[in-house]
Amino acid sequence: xxxxxxxxxxxxxxxxxxxxxxxxxxxxxxxxxxxxxxxxxxxxxxxxxxxxxxxxxxxxxxxxxxxxxxxxxxxxxxxxxxxxxxxxxxxxxxxxxxxxxxxxxxxxxxxxxxxxxxxxxxxxxxxxxxxxxxxxxxxxxxxxxxxxxxxxxxxxxxxxxxxxxxxxxxxxxxxxxxxxxxxxxxxxxxxxxxxxxxxxxxxxxxxxxxxxxxxxxxxxxxx
Numbered sequence: 236x237x238x239x240x241x242x243x244x245x246x247x248x249x250x251x252x253x254x255x256x257x258x259x260x261x262x263x264x265x266x267x268x269x270x271x272x273x274x275x276x277x278x279x280x281x282x283x284x285x286x287x288x289x290x291x292x293x294x295x296x297x298x299x300x301x302x303x304x305x306x307x308x309x310x311x312x313x314x315x316x317x318x319x320x321x322x323x324x325x326x327x328x329x330x331x332x333x334x335x336x337x338x339x340x341x342x343x344x345x346x347x348x349x350x351x352x353x354x355x356x357x358x359x360x361x362x363x364x365x366x367x368x369x370x371x372x373x374x375x376x377x378x379x380x381x382x383x384x385x386x387x388x389x390x391x392x393x394x395x396x397x398x399x400x401x402x403x404x405x406x407x408x409x410x411x412x413x414x415x416x417x418x419x420x421x422x423x424x425x426x427x428x429x430x431x432x433x434x435x436x437x438x439x440x441x442x443x444x445x446x447x448x449x450x451x452x453x454x455x456x457x458x
Contacts, residue, residue: 283308366390371398438458439458
């Protein structure tokens with residue numbers, strides 16, 4: 236029943252509103268051997284809505300892959316908006332770059348290759364960047380989510396939004412400790428459970444966790 240409801244939402248209100256440039260990039264990425272790293276169309280739609288509702292102009296994206304969610308962000312930003320996008324692989328980003336350029340969104344994107352922790356520290360080294368960003372989306376290496384959270388709380392303004400992807404990790408976070416899982420799923424599930432507990436207890440943010448895609452947690456900075 237849940238899958239039926241989700242497919243109805245995607246077919247009725249998500250895909251009909253998906254721009255051609257995003258559809259084309261999604262279909263190309265679907266053929267990639269790492270296709271499962273791509274954000275889902277309903278999640279991308281949620282990101283766009285949050286960006287528009289908050290009036291975001293300066294945003295961060297930690298983890299880019301081929302750029303589907305990045306293109307969604309760029310399309311939602313005003314013409315003078317900017318997104319600093321960080322990923323360890325320029326090779327993946329180069330798959331999506333032609334679609335970004337064709338959509339006329341390249342001028343909004345500042346892609347930076349390398350470890351996100353280092354790039355975020357570099358931003359923090361400049362006091363002018365403290366509280367200078369309106370929105371951040373994190374879909375990168377899961378063990379570093381807690382460290383990203385501490386960095387982003389200094390970079391995103393009070394009232395700004397931080398969104399974390401994969402916080403349900405295929406539902407494994409809700410399974411009993413003795414559930415049969417691969418080593419990767421066991422370790423990642425433990426990491427995400429720790430993150431979820433930390434965010435729920437963090438009084439510096441408002442938290443809303445949704446079952447969209449593989450679990451999306453929205454944090455609004457309070458202090």
